[in-house]
Amino acid sequence: LLRIEGLTKTYWQGASAVHALDGIDLSVSAASFVAIMGPSGSGKSTLLSMMGLLDLPDQGEVWLSGQAVSHLSDDRRTLLRRERIGFVFQNFELIPTLTAAENILLPAELTKQAGKARTRLEGLAGLLGLSGRLGARPHQLSGGQQQRVAIARALIMNPLLVLADEPTGNLDSKSGQAVLEILREGVDLQGWTVVMVTHDPAAALYADRVVFLRDGRVVGEGDPRHE
Amino acid sequence: LLRIEGLTKTYWQGASAVHALDGIDLSVSAASFVAIMGPSGSGKSTLLSMMGLLDLPDQGEVWLSGQAVSHLSDDRRTLLRRERIGFVFQNFELIPTLTAAENILLPAELTKQAGKARTRLEGLAGLLGLSGRLGARPHQLSGGQQQRVAIARALIMNPLLVLADEPTGNLDSKSGQAVLEILREGVDLQGWTVVMVTHDPAAALYADRVVFLRDGRVVGEGDPRHE
Numbered sequence: 001l002l003r004i005e006g007l008t009k010t011y012w013q014g015a016s017a018v019h020a021l022d023g024i025d026l027s028v029s030a031a032s033f034v035a036i037m038g039p040s041g042s043g044k045s046t047l048l049s050m051m052g053l054l055d056l057p058d059q060g061e062v063w064l065s066g067q068a069v070s071h072l073s074d075d076r077r078t079l080l081r082r083e084r085i086g087f088v089f090q091n092f093e094l095i096p097t098l099t100a101a102e103n104i105l106l107p108a109e110l111t112k113q114a115g116k117a118r119t120r121l122e123g124l125a126g127l128l129g130l131s132g133r134l135g136a137r138p139h140q141l142s143g144g145q146q147q148r149v150a151i152a153r154a155l156i157m158n159p160l161l162v163l164a165d166e167p168t169g170n171l172d173s174k175s176g177q178a179v180l181e182i183l184r185e186g187v188d189l190q191g192w193t194v195v196m197v198t199h200d201p202a203a204a205l206y207a208d209r210v211v212f213l214r215d216g217r218v219v220g221e222g223d224p225r226h227e
Numbered sequence: 228l229l230r231i232e233g234l235t236k237t238y239w240q241g242a243s244a245v246h247a248l249d250g251i252d253l254s255v256s257a258a259s260f261v262a263i264m265g266p267s268g269s270g271k272s273t274l275l276s277m278m279g280l281l282d283l284p285d286q287g288e289v290w291l292s293g294q295a296v297s298h299l300s301d302d303r304r305t306l307l308r309r310e311r312i313g314f315v316f317q318n319f320e321l322i323p324t325l326t327a328a329e330n331i332l333l334p335a336e337l338t339k340q341a342g343k344a345r346t347r348l349e350g351l352a353g354l355l356g357l358s359g360r361l362g363a364r365p366h367q368l369s370g371g372q373q374q375r376v377a378i379a380r381a382l383i384m385n386p387l388l389v390l391a392d393e394p395t396g397n398l399d400s401k402s403g404q405a406v407l408e409i410l411r412e413g414v415d416l417q418g419w420t421v422v423m424v425t426h427d428p429a430a431a432l433y434a435d436r437v438v439f440l441r442d443g444r445v446v447g448e449g450d451p452r453h454e
């Protein structure tokens with residue numbers, strides 16, 4: 001479903017270069033669950049933003065469902081992203097003036113599919129332990145509640161590709177497990193493709209495959225259950 | 228060093244009450260390391276903000292070094308906080324227009340002790356793996372790098388009391404261990420008092436004592452190494 005070849009991204013800090021991605025090749029089959037692990041600063045969030053068409057690489061290409069996508073126009077990338085990709089940001093990125101429910105339904109509003117999403121909202125909120133907090137604004141929610149709102153927003157449109165950047169970092173083990181089970185079930189029952197960045201080896205156990213990053217490169221991979 | 232009695236805090240969501248803290252009693256000895264754990268939404272961040280004099284309880288009192296502090300004037304609480312407390316926020320709260328170095332030195336600037344802090348900056352940044360990133364602004368840093376900048380800012384003035392809200396949530400195990408070792412050494416060698424909220428049982432192992440919260444109350448406590 002998702003293929004990446006020769007992906008390179010360099011940021012400039014004054015005169016010095018930060019090689020955030022240094023030639024990444026990666027293939028992700030449809031309906032699979034991949035975990036990405038690696039040290040802080042190794043390029044995980046940058047890689048995920050390339051997969052999510054949020055940012056353009058300096059070199060290399062991203063294919064989504066066989067279509068080369070990383071050099072499409074802004075508008076076309078935005079359209080693709082809204083229709084097919086659910087993105088959970090490392091810093092949640094919730095809109096402070098909207099309630100939890102409005103934040104979650106935002107992708108649906110933007111793609112004119114609000115009706116379908118509203119029917120799913122209650123069930124999804126229930127699974128994530130957010131019932132009763134849907135009317136609150138982000139600053140009125142705990143860190144873990146905000147993280148779960150960000151997760152619900154990524155999942156509300158039953159996306160083809162779910163990209164989750166450390167989705168359980170602020171969650172206790174019980175809420176974290178609930179999230180990982182939702183992702184696993186989405187893959188097994190709904191055919192989602194999930195790519196999850198995580199620092200937690202226990203979270204990686206829910207994936208079919210783990211890819212290890214270091215200094216902007218893939219340095220290894222394996223099956224989390226047969227190491 | 229720190230004592231809390233009968234602490235209560237209720238937030239209002241329209242007509243319904245959220246009992247964030249529901250009568251908390253807690254004592255923390257000087258030069259000790261306490262971990263606070265509990266489900267998402269159980270009141271950990273709210274409790275920490277009371278301890279840090281960032282917020283006022285509805286009922287109850289907080290004593291710092293024997294002085295009742297929670298009902299002092301805003302100015303007096305701000306002064307105490309700046310002189311004696313280092314606070315690591317769950318969402319980092321870095322100032323986007325300042326560099327990492329400027330963010331870290333901010334407490335020192337505010338208390339006119341910039342000289343002392345500058346001599347400590349390099350060593351602390353080195354321990355936290357931030358050397359070379361000190362000139363970057365927050366949006367140019369990875370999630371874990373931002374978290375480490377927030378930690379450095381809390382520690383730069385060698386504070387009496389360190390309050391850390393999930394300080395390793397965005398860190399890989401190696402960076403996380405470095406942070407926990409810095410906190411442990413601060414307690415053992417510099418006499419810091421550290422209260423750390425965490426979801427990670429491995430992080431709690433560095434503490435002398437774990438306090439468990441649920442629905443705004445203390446429901447248990449223990450020695451993390453002799454459970």
Ligand SMILES: Nc1ncnc2c1ncn2[C@@H]1O[C@H](COP(=O)(O)OP(=O)(O)OP(=O)(O)O)[C@@H](O)[C@H]1O
Pocket residue numbers: 133139140141142143144145170171172238239240245246247265266267268269270271272273274317
């Ligand atoms: N300003 C506010 N207005 C309304 N409710 C609030 C406000 N701040 C916190 N709450 C609620 O108080 C409860 C406790 O919040 P708190 O942030 O202390 O939880 P927490 O234990 O830190 O959770 P987490 O592990 O998710 O960070 C939550 O239900 C939260 O939604």
Ligand SMILES: Nc1ncnc2c1ncn2[C@@H]1O[C@H](COP(=O)(O)OP(=O)(O)OP(=O)(O)O)[C@@H](O)[C@H]1O
Pocket residue numbers: 011012013018019020038039040041042043044045046047090360366367368369370371372397398399
């Ligand atoms: N806009 C930017 N300008 C300059 N450098 C950047 C920018 N964005 C990211 N970087 C740098 O690129 C490197 C990779 O960042 P990235 O956010 O992908 O790391 P990460 O693996 O997600 O780390 P973490 O586990 O801490 O979240 C880091 O060294 C970071 O400082």
Ligand SMILES: [Mg+2]
Pocket residue numbers: 044045046090165369370371
């Ligand atoms: Mg990241």
Ligand SMILES: [Mg+2]
Pocket residue numbers: 142143144271272273317392
């Ligand atoms: Mg919290």
